[in-house]
Amino acid sequence: MIHFWKMNGAGNDFVVVDNRENTLSLTGEEIAKLCQRQKGIGADGLLAVEPAENGADYRMRYYNADGGEAEMCGNGARCFAHFVNRLNDDTLDKISFETMAGVIQADILADSIRVNLGTPHDQQMNIPLSINGEEVIVHSVNTGVPHAVLMVDDLEKIDICNLGSGIRHHQHFSPAGTNVNFMQVVGPDHIHIRTYERGVENETLACGTGMVACSLIHHQLNESPLPVKITVRGGDTLLVDFDQNDEGQYHNTTLTGPAEFTFEGTFFPI
Helix, strand or coil: CEEEEEEEECCEEEEEEECCCCCCCCCHHHHHHHHCCCCCCCCCEEEEEEECCCCCCEEEEEEECCCCEECCCHHHHHHHHHHHHHHCCCCCCEEEEEECCEEEEEEECCCCEEEEEECCEEEEEEEEEEECCEEEEEEEEECCCEEEEEECCCHHHCCHHHHHHHHHCCHHHCCCCCEEEEEEEEECCEEEEEEEECCCCEEECCCHHHHHHHHHHHHHHHCCCCCEEEECCCCCEEEEEEEECCCCCEEEEEEEECCEEEEEEEECCC
16 A cells, blocks of 8 residues: 645646656556546656755655656646655655756745745747647746746637647647646736647646746736736636846746645555
8 A cells, every 4th residue: 555645726726746766666657546536546647755865854755646757737737845854753844855847946925835936947939820820929938847928808609628638739739739828917917828738738726837928928928026926727826926137048946835735544555
């Protein structure tokens, strides 16, 4: 039997396992079954705590709901930090952990977690795409994982799954594909977003790296004041902040928001 914890960050939910002894080995197929909502535990992905290899405190492994390993997850990073702090009897105020996207620094705050997601890259603006016969303009940036961002007037009128899937699989983003975010500006420093997540292949209630991507694009287009407030589908409002150098490049991007335990239990490997 394997002990697990269920956690969520702004509604983005995860199965979390403690693999500090490196004794747990799950296949992609097994992870997909665990994340399946009707016959498994149900989650947007799985997080594993492992020993660090290159000088950080821990290593974070993240797997999407389809069982494929991903570079990083912003909401998962906050849950990971909260979980590691619990493993240390809630005595930590800072944690560093390795991911495929680099080392993440986390601060344990009174009622939230702040993670520093480092330096975004590969930003492209005003990309014209043809999706199902419709011409759309998207912007893209990699905030640990790739994201496409579309500006919309009304989030409730968007066919998230149809349009999101078309952009996610578009040849412009091949072969890896991209996450897709739809952003509505509701104030100079406040945006609402909905996200279609690669690997989940559906809309999720929140996406941390997507929040950062949308905030950067909003700032690029509208010179928004900081921090940017982002309200997600699950109803939570989080904060994104960042620095910008003299060349206009963004760095030191941070995401602050909730991380919560939902329940815990045991499962038999499938």
